[in-house]
Amino acid sequence: MTPKRKPVGQKGLRRFPHARSVSDGATLPIMTTAPHPSSSSSTPNVHAHPHAPHGPIDAEAFRRAGHALIDWIADYRENIASRPVAHLPAPGAIRAMLPERAPERGEPMTAILEDLNRVVMPGIVHWQHPGWFAYFPANSSYESILGELASAGLGVQGMLWSTSPACTEIETQVLDWLVHALGLPRGFLSTTAGGGVLQDTASSAALVAMVAARERATEFASDAHGLGAGGRAIVCYTSDQAHSSIEKAARIAGIGKEFVRLIPVDERGAMRVDILEQEIVRDRNLGHLPAFVSATVGTTGVNAIDPVATIAKVCNAHRIWLHVDAAMSGTAAFCEEFRFVNTGAEFADSWCFNPHKWMPVNFDCDVLWVANRAELVRALSVLPEYLRNSATESGKVIDYRDWQVPLGRRFRALKLWFVLRSFGIGGMRALVREHVEMAQDLAARAKAHAKLALVVDPPLNLVCIAHKDGDDATQRLIDAVNRDGRFLVSHCRFHGKLVLRVSIGALATTRAHVAAFTTLLCAEADRA
Numbered sequence: 040m041t042p043k044r045k046p047v048g049q050k051g052l053r054r055f056p057h058a059r060s061v062s063d064g065a066t067l068p069i070m071t072t073a074p075h076p077s078s079s080s081s082t083p084n085v086h087a088h089p090h091a092p093h094g095p096i097d098a099e100a101f102r103r104a105g106h107a108l109i110d111w112i113a114d115y116r117e118n119i120a121s122r123p124v125a126h127l128p129a130p131g132a133i134r135a136m137l138p139e140r141a142p143e144r145g146e147p148m149t150a151i152l153e154d155l156n157r158v159v160m161p162g163i164v165h166w167q168h169p170g171w172f173a174y175f176p177a178n179s180s181y182e183s184i185l186g187e188l189a190s191a192g193l194g195v196q197g198m199l200w201s202t203s204p205a206c207t208e209i210e211t212q213v214l215d216w217l218v219h220a221l222g223l224p225r226g227f228l229s230t231t232a233g234g235g236v237l238q239d240t241a242s243s244a245a246l247v248a249m250v251a252a253r254e255r256a257t258e259f260a261s262d263a264h265g266l267g268a269g270g271r272a273i274v275c276y277t278s279d280q281a282h283s284s285i286e287k288a289a290r291i292a293g294i295g296k297e298f299v300r301l302i303p304v305d306e307r308g309a310m311r312v313d314i315l316e317q318e319i320v321r322d323r324n325l326g327h328l329p330a331f332v333s334a335t336v337g338t339t340g341v342n343a344i345d346p347v348a349t350i351a352k353v354c355n356a357h358r359i360w361l362h363v364d365a366a367m368s369g370t371a372a373f374c375e376e377f378r379f380v381n382t383g384a385e386f387a388d389s390w391c392f393n394p395h396k397w398m399p400v401n402f403d404c405d406v407l408w409v410a411n412r413a414e415l416v417r418a419l420s421v422l423p424e425y426l427r428n429s430a431t432e433s434g435k436v437i438d439y440r441d442w443q444v445p446l447g448r449r450f451r452a453l454k455l456w457f458v459l460r461s462f463g464i465g466g467m468r469a470l471v472r473e474h475v476e477m478a479q480d481l482a483a484r485a486k487a488h489a490k491l492a493l494v495v496d497p498p499l500n501l502v503c504i505a506h507k508d509g510d511d512a513t514q515r516l517i518d519a520v521n522r523d524g525r526f527l528v529s530h531c532r533f534h535g536k537l538v539l540r541v542s543i544g545a546l547a548t549t550r551a552h553v554a555a556f557t558t559l560l561c562a563e564a565d566r567a
């Protein structure tokens with residue numbers, strides 16, 4: 040039965056003709072749902088009822104709906120460039136199309152899938168669009184979609200090796216592949232004291248690294264007795280350009296915002312190591328316990344790269360955990376010429392990057408490597424009786440539940456495995472190289488334009504531009520470029536100045552798209 044919709048929602052959408060038109064592109068083939076067992080001839084009463092219940096669907100109906108949905112995704116992706124990247128409906132317009140309550144009787148899958156076009160599409164911002172230059176990329180390739188589907192289909196929990204050995208062993212092996220493919224230190228390999236684990240996000244990676252650092256600094260007293268046990272405040276350090284997830288992790292880990300030192304940066308946005316050291320010494324003199332430094336390789340604002348090797352010397356001298364957040368830019372290391380992003384990685388206690396950004400692996404997927412897995416496992420391990428098993432007790436297996444916050448874990452490695460095998464390392468290298476070349480071409484054109492200035496020289500694929508006439512002109516330029524509809528850029532503030540950010544890393548972006556964007560940017564810069 041299709042529940043009565045609130046008329047407001049329909050009206051709400053009609054007020055936004057553009058939003059309605061963007062839902063027209065992807066079509067769902069008409070499907071016939073297999074008769075539900077409850078509507079078979081043996082249950083004539085139900086069959087005859089005008090509101091016969093549907094679902095749960097059986098295997099045949101799942102096949103049909105699944106094929107239709109895959110077609111729908113492929114149609115959407117093939118035609119995505121014809122849509123405006125972002126056209127927002129009025130707040131509440133999507134929700135207003137939904138009934139007040141969940142349906143009492145199941146609805147046919149055809150109706151549910153058709154609502155992807157009617158209800159969902161008008162509220163979608165097209166992150167996979169070739170004109171996606173906002174924030175950072177969040178790529179989702181066909182390979183990763185299939186890996187995700189296989190993971191959902193298997194529906195396993197990989198919290199222990201014994202709850203699905205493939206879930207653990209494929210993850211371990213694929214993360215070892217990545218150590219080699221990215222040219223990272225051998226100490227991150229699972230065959231050493233270190234090893235890698237998939238987290239959902241870089242935020243979670245920072246959190247678990249910080250907890251391990253906290254425990255190392257307090258000799259595991261915080262885990263046992265709480266933060267007050269040692270009587271000294273634990274202190275974390277990161278740059279004032281670092282991602283907000285570091286501060287959030289400190290708040291969650293009980294360290295507190297007051298004890299997160301945001302170290303100033305130089306003119307390129309890199310952490311000032313001299314100030315870092317001064318702050319650490321000052322905190323020590325105050326009787327605090329400096330425990331964790333997070334360096335960023337590719338800041339969110341302007342893609343600045345902290346001097347990790349120099350920071351490592353300070354951390355080493357003061358026995359402080361060094362974490363590296365290479366969320367977006369870590370992917371650059373597929374190319375030897377960009378391996379400067381790995382400088383100092385051999386001194387890091389933990390190092391993370393997000394395949395769910397620049398690599399074509401759909402959200403969520405973050406890799407965290409640690410140099411000494413025993414510290415992480417000791418900080419996070421809890422073993423209730425019901426999880427005891429002989430494989431764990433043999434010491435021969437990895438139980439990833441000890442490397443993360445939740446107990447349960449899905450088979451996230453499948454999508455990474457699918458992507459790495461289908462693209463090959465050569466495919467990844469080509470993708471990265473092309474994005475960087477496109478960004479560098481755009482940077483050269485912007486630099487040559489009379490009205491535009493580069494805010495920093497782009498190290499990789501993020502181009503940061505300001506209008507020479509000041510912030511108001513930059514804002515007008517951002518608005519004009521976004522109003523066009525073919526592209527979406529975002530902004531940041533750097534050393535007080537408004538910046539137009541062009542982040543080039545979407546899988547669908549080609550040279551033709553960047554050329555069209557460059558033409559638009561230059562024309563609008565003259566007008567702004």
Ligand SMILES: Cc1ncc(COP(=O)(O)O)c(C=O)c1O
Nearest residue numbers: 240241242282337338339364366
């Ligand atoms: C440098 C950096 N670190 C961390 C994050 C947070 O990533 P996640 O959403 O995986 O937590 C971002 C997000 O853009 C980022 O740019």
